[in-house]
Amino acid sequence: MKELEQVREQIxxxxxxxxxxxxxxxxxLLATGKMLRSKLILKIxxxxxxxxKLCSIVEMIHAASLLHDDVIDEAxxxxxxxxxxxxxxxKTSIMFGDILYSKAFTELTNMPKEVAYTxxxxxxxxxxxxxxxxxxxxxxNTSYDKYMDMIYKKTASLIEASAKAAALLSSLxxxxxxxxxxxxxxxxxxxxxxxxxxxxxxxxGKPAMFDFVEGKVTIPYLLxxxxxxxxxxxxxxxxxxxxxxxxxxIKEQMISTNALQDSIxxxxxxxxxxxxxxxxxxxxxLVQIMTSMIEREF
Amino acid sequence: MKELEQVREQIxxxxxxxxxxxxxxxxxLLATGKMLRSKLILKIxxxxxxxxKLCSIVEMIHAASLLHDDVIDEAxxxxxxxxxxxxxxxKTSIMFGDILYSKAFTELTNMPKEVAYTxxxxxxxxxxxxxxxxxxxxxxNTSYDKYMDMIYKKTASLIEASAKAAALLSSLxxxxxxxxxxxxxxxxxxxxxxxxxxxxxxxxGKPAMFDFVEGKVTIPYLLxxxxxxxxxxxxxxxxxxxxxxxxxxIKEQMISTNALQDSIxxxxxxxxxxxxxxxxxxxxxLVQIMTSMIEREF
Numbered sequence: 001m002k003e004l005e006q007v008r009e010q011i012x013x014x015x016x017x018x019x020x021x022x023x024x025x026x027x028x029l030l031a032t033g034k035m036l037r038s039k040l041i042l043k044i045x046x047x048x049x050x051x052x053k054l055c056s057i058v059e060m061i062h063a064a065s066l067l068h069d070d071v072i073d074e075a076x077x078x079x080x081x082x083x084x085x086x087x088x089x090x091k092t093s094i095m096f097g098d099i100l101y102s103k104a105f106t107e108l109t110n111m112p113k114e115v116a117y118t119x120x121x122x123x124x125x126x127x128x129x130x131x132x133x134x135x136x137x138x139x140x141n142t143s144y145d146k147y148m149d150m151i152y153k154k155t156a157s158l159i160e161a162s163a164k165a166a167a168l169l170s171s172l173x174x175x176x177x178x179x180x181x182x183x184x185x186x187x188x189x190x191x192x193x194x195x196x197x198x199x200x201x202x203x204x205g206k207p208a209m210f211d212f213v214e215g216k217v218t219i220p221y222l223l224x225x226x227x228x229x230x231x232x233x234x235x236x237x238x239x240x241x242x243x244x245x246x247x248x249x250i251k252e253q254m255i256s257t258n259a260l261q262d263s264i265x266x267x268x269x270x271x272x273x274x275x276x277x278x279x280x281x282x283x284x285x286l287v288q289i290m291t292s293m294i295e296r297e298f
Numbered sequence: 299m300k301e302l303e304q305v306r307e308q309i310x311x312x313x314x315x316x317x318x319x320x321x322x323x324x325x326x327l328l329a330t331g332k333m334l335r336s337k338l339i340l341k342i343x344x345x346x347x348x349x350x351k352l353c354s355i356v357e358m359i360h361a362a363s364l365l366h367d368d369v370i371d372e373a374x375x376x377x378x379x380x381x382x383x384x385x386x387x388x389k390t391s392i393m394f395g396d397i398l399y400s401k402a403f404t405e406l407t408n409m410p411k412e413v414a415y416t417x418x419x420x421x422x423x424x425x426x427x428x429x430x431x432x433x434x435x436x437x438x439n440t441s442y443d444k445y446m447d448m449i450y451k452k453t454a455s456l457i458e459a460s461a462k463a464a465a466l467l468s469s470l471x472x473x474x475x476x477x478x479x480x481x482x483x484x485x486x487x488x489x490x491x492x493x494x495x496x497x498x499x500x501x502x503g504k505p506a507m508f509d510f511v512e513g514k515v516t517i518p519y520l521l522x523x524x525x526x527x528x529x530x531x532x533x534x535x536x537x538x539x540x541x542x543x544x545x546x547x548i549k550e551q552m553i554s555t556n557a558l559q560d561s562i563x564x565x566x567x568x569x570x571x572x573x574x575x576x577x578x579x580x581x582x583x584l585v586q587i588m589t590s591m592i593e594r595e596f
Contacts, residue, residue: 020426022433068396072389091370091432094392098366098425101396105403106418113407116414120404127396128318134389135320 003047007038010056014103026096029087030063031079036188036293037062037162043285044166044177051169053107058119058162060104065126065158067097072134073214080205115165122161129154137215140238144222148186155192156185176277180286183274188293190267193218195298197254203298209247215239219266223259224250267294301345305336308354312401324394327385328361329377334486334591335360335460341583342464342475349467351405356417356460358402363424363456365395370432371512378503413463420459427452435513438536442520446484453490454483474575478584481572486591488565491516493596495552501596507545513537517564522548522557565592 015027038055045051067085070078071093076086085093101123108116132150141147163181167174193211197220201208211218215238217225228234234253237246254260271290278286313325336353343349365383368376369391374384383391399421406414430448439445461479465472491509495518499506509516513536515523526532532551535544552558569588576584 018422018426020429022429023426065396068392072392090388092429094366094370095425095429095432098363098399099422099429101399102418102421102425105406106415106422108403109406109411109414109418113411116407117404120400120407123400124316124397124404127393127400128316128321131318131320131390131393131397134393 001039001042003042003052004035004038006047006052007035007055007059008032010052011060014056014060014107015100018099018103020099023096023099026084026088026092029084031081033062033079035059036184036289037159040159040181040184040289041162041166043283043289044163044172045169050111051166054111054115054119054162054165054169057104057107057111058158058165060100061119061123061126062158064097064100064104065123065130067093067100069130072130075206077206111165112168115168118161118165118168119158122157125153125157129157133216136217137239140225140235141217142222142225147217147219147222151186151189152182155189156182159185159188172281176281180274180278180290183270184290184293187267187270187274187290190219190263190270191294191296194220194260194263194267195296197251197260199298205298209242209250212237212250213239213241220254220259220263223262224254224257227257227259228253264294299337299340301340301350302333302336304345304350305333305353305357306330308350309358312354312358312405313398316397316401318397321394321397324382324386324390327382329379331360331377333357334482334587335457338457338479338482338587339460339464341581341587342461342470343467348409349464352409352413352417352460352463352467355402355405355409356456356463358398359417359421359424360456362395362398362402363421363428365391365398367428370428373504375504409463410466413466416459416463416466417456420455423451423455427455431514434515435537438523438533439515440520440523445515445517445520449484449487450480453487454480457483457486470579474579478572478576478588481568482588482591485565485568485572485588488517488561488568489592489594492518492558492561492565493594495549495558497596503596507540507548510535510548511537511539518552518557518561521560522552522555525555525557526551562592 012027015023037058041051041055041058045054066078069075070083070085071090075083077083083093084096105120108119129150129152133154136146136150160178160181163177163184164174167177195204196211196218197209199208212221225231225234237250242250271294275287275290310325313321335356339349339353339356343352364376367373368381369383369388373381375381381391382394403418406417427448427450431452434444434448458476458479461475461482462472465475493502494509494516495507497506510519523529523532532548535548540548569592573585573588
């Protein structure tokens, strides 16, 4: 997609505006992701100067949140590359994150007011989601509602805001697109949580089966805990480094209890609901984005 | 000032909006500072719903920047109280800073566009200033221009923006107030740099004579380095813990070379220039704010 190249170019222009050599150097080291949010915005709002700028703003916000996230999670890799906190230090990630956040917010003030409000409010939710995520690792969480609230805030809110803001730019029905974006985000996080169990570290670009070690009771673990007979064994493995035997046991239990299968089903149902809501919008790309997101392997 | 109480109340309302118990708990633990930016805004724009909101936004931004600053500087105290990173951990400071930043930006979108741009652009400068500050501690900096650029961005930009935004709200001459705010900020930082040398840790609420140990070549050290004969001895003490003898020697040299006196003079001259620019604005409070800022002892 050559329009994603335009987004990358615009991000560079925004960072060049900051007139800080170190920031440009750091930008070059950031691993580019799938740019899901940009793809979504461009498929809804089309390609124009303002939509490319909106994509750049949202990608800068997303990158900033990951920079801080990697410090908080003490992650040394991001998308298969060394993270900025690993190459430099935590300080650099915090500061560069702050620069990307604030430049993005500054550029948002040039957008229509409702767009600016929608996106910045999502960042507030996202930041609270980060806090909830960390708090939920304190002890084995068994609340489905707490999990859903956390992933909505941490992951879905910015995707929801991207879809809504794109709809606002194009005078489309923002409610439909918001719901599509929200469900895309929720399903995205659930698939991420599933891939942590089903994929190897090479495919993931980060350690595999690491969520549970980090204290994250994700959707497959929530369902597993509900259904498993030997709850004690599962709880005893929580926040511990897993040996081969334990991780094999967890995977087997995930399959025999259908916890994994039903987690995938939950993500798919969110996707179907979203597709159904936008079915009269004549935008086949939305179906395609959802399908390829759910079927992704990393 | 009971209007500062209104600002604190408004900050609480904004944080309550976030609907996150942990954030409210953390807000309670934040040490309230001098609220210089709020005083300035209220003296320029008067007391109204919108000016109180602007104060709250700016104070939340300032608090967020200090939360991140304390992680970056590994500071364990702030205004004589334990810092959030000391009470909890670095994660909590990063996340709570992000929440305050993003909520402030969200509320900014309800302000007139030029106000929103002015304040958010100052946060970009502030974030870059933080990066420059850290970079300048890599080796003994002898560049006056680099020091001035850094303190402008790190400290003065938000004070400049506060004055400008307040002027915009009241349809006053924003250029005059910008310059006043900028000089107030520059002088504020210089006085801070001077107090680090002249005051004890109890008065400062943080370790005394610590800037040089941390690698910060502040204005008195810049002037001292220019004028001192035994540059080697000064350079040899850079970034080292100082014993009684060394710190006494530095203080003596600061006095005998007039480095300290001339630093104070520089701050005062910036103050005089600022007061002169706004002399026809019929606002005596601006003179008083500048004077008490320069004459402060902590």
